[in-house]
Amino acid sequence: MTTDMQRRLAISLANVRVRFLEMLDERLGQLTALQTDLHQPHMRAAALEAISAIAHKIAGTAGTLGFERLGLSAIATEDLIRLYFATGEVGADALDDRIAQFCADCAVHAPAARADNSR
């Protein structure tokens, strides 16, 4: 790739980053609602699957867009949920703590959450 191409790609990726962060706001909202569902026994499994799906999407893009730490947090969350369903060897508290940490990592970057925190 030429330098000019790299420059153009950097500009394009900056636009995708903005879109990613906007979407992160939406996803953080969904995650927060799902965290509440986790405490309802009959809703827990569905909530975990939905959280895993969101983590999967964030894991697929965050690293490429420069949010490596958030990407790793998403991967760790998705892996732990998969392990929870596959083996049952993961404690509920440990899983909920991981999800809470993942939400906190999302909030570090999500524009609306950052604005709320700065007030």
Add this chain to the structure above:
Amino acid sequence: MKILAVDDDPIILELLKEFLAAFEFTNVRFAESAKEALKLVHSEQVPFDCFMLDIQMPEIDGIQLTGMLRDIPEYARTPILMVTAMSDRKYIDGAFRAGATDYVTKPFEITELNARLRLIETLVQERRQLDDRNPVDLPVSGTVTVSAADLQSPVHIEEVDGVIDYLALENYLLQMSRSSMFGNCIFAVAIKDVTRLFKGASQYEFRCAITDVAEAISECLKPHHFLVAHAGGGILACVRDAGRQFDPAEFSRNLHDKLQEMDLYYYDGRPLVLHLAVGDPIQLDLKSPRSAPSLLVNACANAETAAEQGHTGNPVDPPLFRSILGWGK
């Protein structure tokens, strides 16, 4: 190269759009689901040259979509690049068994993605040139005689469980070796005296014979996890799990029994008796990311030696196999 990228995450599609534009791939279509992709596949006038598929999608996942695309005759050999965050072995195995050509894990590196697409572009161009030279499909009856070049070229085998193209097998090993190949082994099976056996035979007969051997290997390898590919020159390369338990002599006996059961004939009714040599297996005990394709070549060379010596032979230098197949030039 006309590309169709399929992913249910709009951010991934945006990323791919930017990356592909930067790589100067401008003829690209996007779909957010397998259903949308299939609609595009059936409605486009000019067929796609390459697919980029996510695995985890609602309703129809990327592995199922790969199988559906392979069932469309026009797309039986079109390169399919899986672009996915799923790095577990079961997804990698599933994707390649369904017909994937290559596999890139998200989050992807821009240089890696570019390199993989360039390889696919080369493959597409080579196939296009071949199609231009041989615009008519191979006849289903035995009129076109098999040439030395035909004997050396890998045969594309369809609808045999666990059998994929050789390039895909190389890519599978590369992908698996990024995680671990521990416990697997690579070995190859060679048809003895392949040149004499098929001298004067038709291309169709040769293709059928390779497919029959692949089917026999596939049946004998069950219920293990395995993948098989024709490397060219009547040699089939195999990767299977439980490598330490693999006994070449026992496998060879089973294989010959299976072939006898299959009762093969040339097109003119003469019986086709195939003798196979099983090469010494190579155990994959360590993570070996760079050496996986060369191990495949070594395994083929082992089978070739076994075929020449009439028994399971000792490994020979890989260049012998490469030069016979016209590789490494």
